[in-house]
Amino acid sequence: MVSKVKAPAAELFWRGLFTILLLFVCVLVLVPMLNLLALSLSDPARVSEVRGLTVFPKGFSLVNYRVLAANPLFVRSFLNSVFITVVGTALNLLVTSMAAFALTRPKLPFRRFFMVLIIIVMILEPALVTEYLVIKRVGLMNSLWAVILYKTVNVYYLIILMRYFEEIPPSLIDAAQVDGARNMTILTKVIMPLAKPALATLGLFYGVFHWNEYFRASIYLTDPMKYPLQLILRQFVVLDDTASLIGSGTLFSYDEAARLSYDALQASTIIVAILPVLIVYPLILKYYARGVMEGGVKE
């Protein structure tokens, strides 16, 4: 109907200006991160050449990463984070799916009552102190489980999953029920495979949450060998407590040690903490951002 006319010059000007501004935002996002990457990879002898806006390493060396890999506390904290993230996310998906399935069955006894409970969880936040005292009383103090179990069910995610489960045709479930399948079998064999995209999205979000968690770990864990990476990072970088990581003396087993800079070592720990997020980031973009965009278009 309307033929494609050439955009007028004014419009092209604005488009160009917007693109430049947006690319400038990208530069502002990327430069501080690339700067730390450059710092962490630079030759220790040339680290002083790395200024605040440098984005390429001066020379090349992995010595900072080797120092970290040789530090028992750091390695342990990385493994703790992996454990918390993997076990925590698996538990999140299982428990959230089970609850979402039960809550979307019209036959569930006391269904309305449970829905009210969920809304209460959503709008009432317990005091930090009372949560702390309960965790202490149930014996989860200094246990990784106190951290793993925190946010086992995120109510917002639960509701998203319930909406998704509701879309699944009831005839599929009824058919399975006639076959005499138990609820758990229906959930794992019928519902969960159909909800794969939703579960993948939630899994990624739960996973990133666990990987990034540091606060519950800081109040519930007392043994430094149980600390997750983010907590070590907080002490070492944010609180600038250099002894938190280097006190072990492993640093000095390296010839280059005398020349190593704390800044570069701190930068390396930040990069290690970002790396797993970067690895799953393409998946996040694939599942979530696209889902939202398409959902928006559909509406």
Add this chain to the structure above:
Amino acid sequence: MHAMAKKNEWTLLLLLMPALLYFLIYHFIPISGMVMAFQDYRIFGKSPFVGLKHFRILFSSPAFLQVMRNTLIISFMKIVLFFPLPIIFALMLNEVRSSILRKFIQSTTYLPHFLSWVVIAGIWIAFLSPTNGGLNQLLGLFNIPPRDFMTDKGAIRWVLFASETWRSLGWDSIIYLAALASISPSLYESADLDGAGSFQKMWYITLPELLPTMVTVFILNMGFFLNAGFDQVFNMMNDSVISVVDILDTYVYRIGLLNMQYSFSTAASLFKGVIGLVLILAAHQGSKRITGKGLW
């Protein structure tokens, strides 16, 4: 058959059990424990009731008033001042025609949303460093002397605002991009026939079409006004600036878990919870009335 179906109904409860157990330990028991805001908490023996004692101390303490002030100011900056930025971002991005550029801009600006505040604080402390930080290097090009923004009382709240923007600008624009994509092209086509210019189309078509989304986002954010972002403040504050960035949640943490004034801290939490509840319910109702979409 009937007995079988009946049995199935009750096994559904079994599926709900783990979630309920979690809610019990991490939500319901701690919530019921908040009654200790009206007691003097004792680890051993019975905690005596003291009525509103802790609330009286709280409301008359100058520290608490400063904390409230900080919370409101920081929330205002992060909710009200920040509010138009993702909209402008989405509007600009919507004009970028190259899909490769669009994808690049989107994937770059969404990334910080997935970094922890510990990591972001680390990045920003380095970026703002007075000796070698990127920002001071940049300012140096214009002969502006270096400043230590992280320990500067006049600057730290703007650091919070800027780092929040750095983290959320891209991600928070997604909802507006989705709304923009759902505007019917026929609206623009008929405007073209009427000879409308770009800015007229923006003013008379795009902005009104975005309005419901804006209202929803704004109202729902208001519901969390007293939060002000614990993780961010907790990781970016230091002794030099604590007086201007200490918010309710950091205060509750300090007096509760560090000073072990359990009942007093719980009283502050309860105060925050009650105001927060009123705000959330009002936001929910308001959003439902105006746009038909609430929190649940």
